[in-house]
Amino acid sequence: MNLLAGLGFNTVVVMVGVAALGCAAGAAGTFAMLRRKALVSDAVAHGTLPGIAGAFLLAALLGRAPREAAWLMGGAAIAAILSLAAIEWLARRPRIGHDTATAAVLACGFGLGLALMSVVQTLSVGSQAGLEQLLFGSAAGMLPGEAWLMGGLAVLVLAVIGLVLKELSTVAFDPDFAATIGLPVARLDALVALLCASVVVAALPIAGFVLAVALVVIPPAAARFWSDRAGVVVVLAAAIGSASALAGAALSAILTDTPTGPAIVLVAALFFTVSLFFGRARGLLAGGAA
Amino acid sequence: MSEFWTIDFVPLLAAGLSALACALVGNLLVLTRRAMAADALSHAIVPGVVIAVALAGVAGSVVVLIGGIASAFAASALVAFLVRAGRVEPGTALGVVFTTFFAFGVLVLEWSGLARTGFDVHHVITGYLEGLIWVGAEGGDGGLLATVATLPPVVFELALVLVLVVAILAIFRKELALLAFDPVFARASGLPVGLLEAALLTATALACTAAFKSVGVVLAVAMIVCPAATARLLTQRLSTQVALSAAIALGTVLFGYAAAILAPRAVGSALALNAAGTIGAMAGLLLAGTALIRARA
Numbered sequence: 083m084n085l086l087a088g089l090g091f092n093t094v095v096v097m098v099g100v101a102a103l104g105c106a107a108g109a110a111g112t113f114a115m116l117r118r119k120a121l122v123s124d125a126v127a128h129g130t131l132p133g134i135a136g137a138f139l140l141a142a143l144l145g146r147a148p149r150e151a152a153w154l155m156g157g158a159a160i161a162a163i164l165s166l167a168a169i170e171w172l173a174r175r176p177r178i179g180h181d182t183a184t185a186a187v188l189a190c191g192f193g194l195g196l197a198l199m200s201v202v203q204t205l206s207v208g209s210q211a212g213l214e215q216l217l218f219g220s221a222a223g224m225l226p227g228e229a230w231l232m233g234g235l236a237v238l239v240l241a242v243i244g245l246v247l248k249e250l251s252t253v254a255f256d257p258d259f260a261a262t263i264g265l266p267v268a269r270l271d272a273l274v275a276l277l278c279a280s281v282v283v284a285a286l287p288i289a290g291f292v293l294a295v296a297l298v299v300i301p302p303a304a305a306r307f308w309s310d311r312a313g314v315v316v317v318l319a320a321a322i323g324s325a326s327a328l329a330g331a332a333l334s335a336i337l338t339d340t341p342t343g344p345a346i347v348l349v350a351a352l353f354f355t356v357s358l359f360f361g362r363a364r365g366l367l368a369g370g371a372a
Numbered sequence: 373m374s375e376f377w378t379i380d381f382v383p384l385l386a387a388g389l390s391a392l393a394c395a396l397v398g399n400l401l402v403l404t405r406r407a408m409a410a411d412a413l414s415h416a417i418v419p420g421v422v423i424a425v426a427l428a429g430v431a432g433s434v435v436v437l438i439g440g441i442a443s444a445f446a447a448s449a450l451v452a453f454l455v456r457a458g459r460v461e462p463g464t465a466l467g468v469v470f471t472t473f474f475a476f477g478v479l480v481l482e483w484s485g486l487a488r489t490g491f492d493v494h495h496v497i498t499g500y501l502e503g504l505i506w507v508g509a510e511g512g513d514g515g516l517l518a519t520v521a522t523l524p525p526v527v528f529e530l531a532l533v534l535v536l537v538v539a540i541l542a543i544f545r546k547e548l549a550l551l552a553f554d555p556v557f558a559r560a561s562g563l564p565v566g567l568l569e570a571a572l573l574t575a576t577a578l579a580c581t582a583a584f585k586s587v588g589v590v591l592a593v594a595m596i597v598c599p600a601a602t603a604r605l606l607t608q609r610l611s612t613q614v615a616l617s618a619a620i621a622l623g624t625v626l627f628g629y630a631a632a633i634l635a636p637r638a639v640g641s642a643l644a645l646n647a648a649g650t651i652g653a654m655a656g657l658l659l660a661g662t663a664l665i666r667a668r669a
Contacts, residue, residue, distance in 0.1 A: 120464045175663040185407035189594035190656020196649030204643045299467035339482040347475035
């Protein structure tokens with residue numbers, strides 16, 4: 083308790099928010115990975131930029147303080163859902179495919195966002211400096227309000243996953259069997275996509291557009307080396323995500339010239355490398371022992 | 373008119389050259405469902421470029437291109453290793469490798485001090501076409517050649533890369549087409565698949581790396597994916613698709629750039645939009661519009 087007291091209330095709030103977010107990202111990302119849709123989150127993260135820029139412009143027009151987290155996150159959330167819908171729509175057109183649709187939405191959403199951002203940057207609002215941080219993320223400048231929002235969303239995501247854990251696991255490991263016993267596979271897939279999108283939107287302030295996807299991708303990939311059971315992989319991915327986010331945010335606060343996003347990714351990559359070699363189920367060195 | 377030559381000509385030329393190189397490679401990448409791999413690659417070249425520039429001390433064209441290609445091959449080999457030896461799902465392997473490479477590149481950039489010497493990582497992502505001003509456009513007394521020589525070096529770099537990309541695609545055009553349409557038959561008939569994959573990877577890495585300093589990674593990805601996918605909706609023949617994609621890429625650059633400059637002027641504003649962004653957005657709108665019309669037809 084002395085340690086926590088020494089850090090100050092705001093730091094503790096931010097740390098709890100970051101840890102909860104890493105936890106939710108690992109858990110939600112596990113199901114995206116098992117359904118082979120890990121990179122959709124990358125497109126969603128990039129696709130939030132026009133939403134954030136749009137929310138900023140709208141807030142400025144209405145005379146509100148545009149840096150309010152609720153405004154920006156609201157814009158990001160709407161854009162994320164539109165990106166998901168655009169990918170699904172485009173992927174169903176003949177001769178396009180899921181891969182091309184994902185990359186097209188990613189590049190064009192981000193392009194539209196950049197164009198809108200160049201308008202934002204000419205506004206003399208004075209408070210848009212925070213938007214620059216969104217490229218690579220920063221936990222240091224986070225307001226307690228933002229941390230509460232992130233933490234709250236993470237808890238919500240975890241609660242939803244907990245409620246339908248069994249159904250999600252069945253769909254992830256055996257989609258044919260899941261369909262046979264009457265599980266709504268398409269709806270559960272959409273739920274996973276929405277959960278990942280929520281996590282990515284919440285992760286933008288700390289990890290940034292380019293690297294937010296790493297929180298959803300790397301911890302589950304690392305956890306997969308340790309077990310073949312969905313329940314175990316989810317819990318491990320949540321733990322690795324949480325530890326990576328916390329350690330990365332701490333490193334970025336301690337070291338100079340170290341943005342939070344890259345720091346989190348490299349910590350997660352370390353977990354991944356260790357798991358790749360020593361994971362007990364699928365690790366490279368596990369073959370002989372098992 | 374002189375304002376056009378000084379301010380608008382070089383950005384248009386740079387974006388056009390880059391878009392052509394990207395769209396031509398993009399045809400094969402879209403056919404083989406590797407659009408997201410191209411996006412991953414465009415981020416994974418960052419550490420190679422940064423380390424090469426830091427070691428060489430200059431951001432010369434050759435240094436940047438060699439660093440980018442080396443990084444692309446390293447990332448690609450690592451993804452293949454994770455998929456084969458580690459049994460990692462391919463999309464996940466791409467995600468792990470490209471975010472790690474990119475994060476490492478950003479940190480090297482920050483720590484080496486390069487970030488403070490004009491090598492702006494924001495511009496790598498967002499593009500900085502607006503920075504390509506042609507100071508010598510007014511022309512001296514040296515004639516046409518001397519005037520051309522005053523163009524910013526990035527134009528020559530992009531032109532060189534376009535020539536290299538076209539050369540690689542032309543040399544292997546039959547083999548690459550076969551590999552794209554029927555990989556099983558291509559392998560069975562004894563084509564040197566490894567060599568072809570390496571050639572395609574080199575061409576992609578060249579197109580992405582050249583886009584790096586001025587055009588931006590985002591525009592490169594948009595131009596790899598959208599013109600080729602749009603052309604594919606309009607034709608089944610590869611040669612027609614390639615020609616169409618090139619025309620679409622150039623048209624998108626022209627109209628996207630014009631929109632960036634003229635749209636704000638239409639509402640009475642003096643500012644200009646990020647041109648790389650408007651070009652990318654326009655490429656996507658064109659793809660969506662074509663998909664909508666072709667689905668009904």
